[in-house]
Amino acid sequence: MIGMLDYKLVEAFARVIAEGGFEKAAQVLHVTQGAVSQRVKLLEEQVGCVLMVRSVPPRTTAAGREMLKHYRQVKQLEDDLGPELGQESAGYASMPVGINADSLATWFFPAIGEYLDSQPVLLDLCVDDQAETHKLLKNGDVLGCVSDRAAPVQGGRVEYLGDMDYRLYSNSSYKMKWFNEGVTLESVLKAPMLIFNRKDVMHGVILKDALGTKPNRFNGFYLPSSEKFATAIAAGWACGMLPDQQANEYVERGELADLLPGHVFTVRLHWHCWNLESAALDSFTRVLVAGARGLLVQRP
Incomplete structure (x- = not known):
């Protein structure tokens, strides 16, 4: 004992x-x-x-x-x-938080910016795939995390934040070079594909949905930086998956086009945290959830 x-x-x-x-x-x-x-x-x-x-x-x-x-x-x-x-x-108090890179690059700071302006909080951000961040919470590395997991971890609580919709994009010159005859399994096997890291699977999932079969390999252009994804795709170096929050401004300027209209990969995001009687954690949770729900797509 x-x-x-x-x-x-x-x-x-x-x-x-x-x-x-x-x-x-x-x-x-x-x-x-x-x-x-x-x-x-x-x-x-x-x-x-x-x-x-x-x-x-x-x-x-x-x-x-x-x-x-x-x-x-x-x-x-x-x-x-x-x-x-x-x-x-x-x-300042430290707030260890697990978060996926796309959330960090898009809605996270707009959602909590005013809170950080007014509260003596230092964020300690641990970045991982949205399917992996809950492990940081289970292991005790963080007090809360943004995850695609809907079920709470033991001893924790969970709140739905909203959805991020991803589509497969390229610029016009890339599309003409690699997919001039349409997106086919043969063309996908040849074309450079922008991929975040070896854990990233969403491009395979959306292509399986569109083609009826998942390509057994990709010409991977690995770029573990969400902030540079849209830039790299717009430059024509590869095609890749982008959330609407990043892609919309490029689409409006005519710099990017959806390669698979009608096919969307949706990530449903949730906030997980320990079920503690903590005023700081509770206030951070309230602000984050409210901010996220104002910025992300809300679905039942």
Whole structure:
């Protein structure tokens, strides 16, 4: 049975993981590297299990992920406690959030901009695919996340944000060069396809819907930057999937055209967070949900 945790030790462990090593954690905590190492060792002895793999960078074990989750939740509750006791805030509070790159590049900051203007909050954003961000929450890396998952994680709550509709776009010269006879399986196998990363599957899904079969390979032009996707497609280097929020201005100027009219890949986005009695997390959630619903497509 674990007794009362020494949070000086827990903080050292959390800092090693957050900073990616003992040396950087020591700099943040203003102690020696040896002191940080000793604190983590004492914590592991206290709980009776290994919390991290001493790799570069260090990785949490299953027990370490649970400890990190516990630390973040307690830290958030402690940050909320000061104002409740009439104490002035010691400074900015950190809000770790998991988010997909397309949301970050389009609606996220317009949705919460006024909140950031008025609240002493520092965002700690972890970017991953919308199908993967909920793992950041489950592992305790973040307090909340934007995800395409509709079901809440255990111990969490979920709110629907809205839909992002994606279509396959190209410019006119690219279309003439590669799809002059229409979008066929043969032409798709030859044409350069802009792809965010190896987790990105939406281009395969929409082409399977349009062609009746999924291409078994692509000439992948990998570009892990949502901000540069529209620019690269408009330049004619490849065709690719874009959400309407990014594509509309290019379409209106005649710089991009939908290659598969009538075929849409829809991502339904949800906000997940821990079910904590946290005023800061609650206020952030309210602002984010309201802002997103004003900017994203709303469907039953």
